[in-house]
Amino acid sequence: MNYDELLAPAAKAMRPSGIRKFFDLAADMPHCISLGVGEPDFKTPWSVRDAGIRSLELGRTKYTANAGLKDLRKEICTYLQRRFELHYQEKNVLVTVGGSEAIDLAIRALVQPGDEVIIPEPCFVCYEPITQLTGGVPVHIATRAEDQFRLTADQLRAAITPKTKLLIFPYPNNPTGAVMSAAEVEEIAAVLRETNVLVLSDEIYSELTYGLDRHVSIASLPGMAERTIVVNGFSKSYAMTGWRLGYAVGPAPLIKVMTKIHQSCIMSAPTTSQYAAITALRQCDDQIEMMRDEYNRRRRYVVKALNEMGLTCFEPRGAFYVFPSIQISGLTSSEFCEQLLREKEVAIIPGSAFGASGEGYARISYAYSVDHLQTAMKRIREFLKEHGWI
Numbered sequence: 001m002n003y004d005e006l007l008a009p010a011a012k013a014m015r016p017s018g019i020r021k022f023f024d025l026a027a028d029m030p031h032c033i034s035l036g037v038g039e040p041d042f043k044t045p046w047s048v049r050d051a052g053i054r055s056l057e058l059g060r061t062k063y064t065a066n067a068g069l070k071d072l073r074k075e076i077c078t079y080l081q082r083r084f085e086l087h088y089q090e091k092n093v094l095v096t097v098g099g100s101e102a103i104d105l106a107i108r109a110l111v112q113p114g115d116e117v118i119i120p121e122p123c124f125v126c127y128e129p130i131t132q133l134t135g136g137v138p139v140h141i142a143t144r145a146e147d148q149f150r151l152t153a154d155q156l157r158a159a160i161t162p163k164t165k166l167l168i169f170p171y172p173n174n175p176t177g178a179v180m181s182a183a184e185v186e187e188i189a190a191v192l193r194e195t196n197v198l199v200l201s202d203e204i205y206s207e208l209t210y211g212l213d214r215h216v217s218i219a220s221l222p223g224m225a226e227r228t229i230v231v232n233g234f235s236k237s238y239a240m241t242g243w244r245l246g247y248a249v250g251p252a253p254l255i256k257v258m259t260k261i262h263q264s265c266i267m268s269a270p271t272t273s274q275y276a277a278i279t280a281l282r283q284c285d286d287q288i289e290m291m292r293d294e295y296n297r298r299r300r301y302v303v304k305a306l307n308e309m310g311l312t313c314f315e316p317r318g319a320f321y322v323f324p325s326i327q328i329s330g331l332t333s334s335e336f337c338e339q340l341l342r343e344k345e346v347a348i349i350p351g352s353a354f355g356a357s358g359e360g361y362a363r364i365s366y367a368y369s370v371d372h373l374q375t376a377m378k379r380i381r382e383f384l385k386e387h388g389w390i
């Protein structure tokens, strides 16, 4: 069989994730210290695990409604109203297999061949390949270090054409840790209100912001709910990556079509996880706060340590990533990370894995214990010294 000829060209052309490549290299190094993974190091809160176990004990092992358990959808609406002033009803909610599936469904439900999808970069790795699989055309906006990697209204205005269908709005941002203030989100909304462009607002890190300002959802601004699909989930806020549960909320006609696709390719999100998630939303505000405080402590430590050793970075106010410049080395971000891994057994991710505009930077996750972070910082400092870069 000539598989090369048989495979769909768009699927064949997909770039493998630059993140995975580093995990694979690190997996063969027993003493490797990884700061590569984008997932909480905490265990899922006990009450949530207990609720999952209880649902199994009660024999709740069947499919749920395609859109998700009614109680869970109701609870998601209550939560979004309580935390982010978003007003949705159950018909506006689709429970998915992680935020990942919600992103996939939103893009597939909206984007037709030739439609342009604006993607601010650096960003999470899935938006571009999914857009390309649908025949859509990714249009990148390179956000800049001097803007602290925020999308500006001028950049957005310049990127919109008559073919623009969708803006991916990924804040708090992976990999930069950038957040958008209420005033900046309003500037973006003001550009969009004059167009037919829809928004996919990826708010998976909405609970992880540091400082006085809470996350502001673009869908909470006047006139924006009707043009926005919000993606959120349980992976990051509740340390539930392995439970694979997320959701999309948005205008009912869009959610209805996304539910049809979900029905065909997934049927329903994992039942045990859905029962557990109800408890997460009802009982875990204090656990979220505890984890956020701990991330904040680590964030301050890592930002200070990196700036002191000459890997300059702005202060990230969201998610659990720092995005320092590695330009003092004169290497590409890939070369820098590969050498660091080989020589000091520390795994961090090249900025270029998150788009061309990430070149010259690296992503460091601080979802690790302080001990682990301290050892890694020590090794990175030695690496810079041994090469004479500091």
Ligand SMILES: Cc1ncc(COP(=O)(O)O)c(C=O)c1O
Pocket (backbone or CB within 6 Å): 038, 097, 098, 099, 100, 101, 124, 170, 173, 174, 202, 204, 232, 233, 234, 235, 241, 245, 246
């Ligand atoms: C920005 C962003 N969106 C979405 C996801 C998907 O998360 P999940 O599918 O676990 O909910 C991730 C995971 O790393 C992410 O960083």
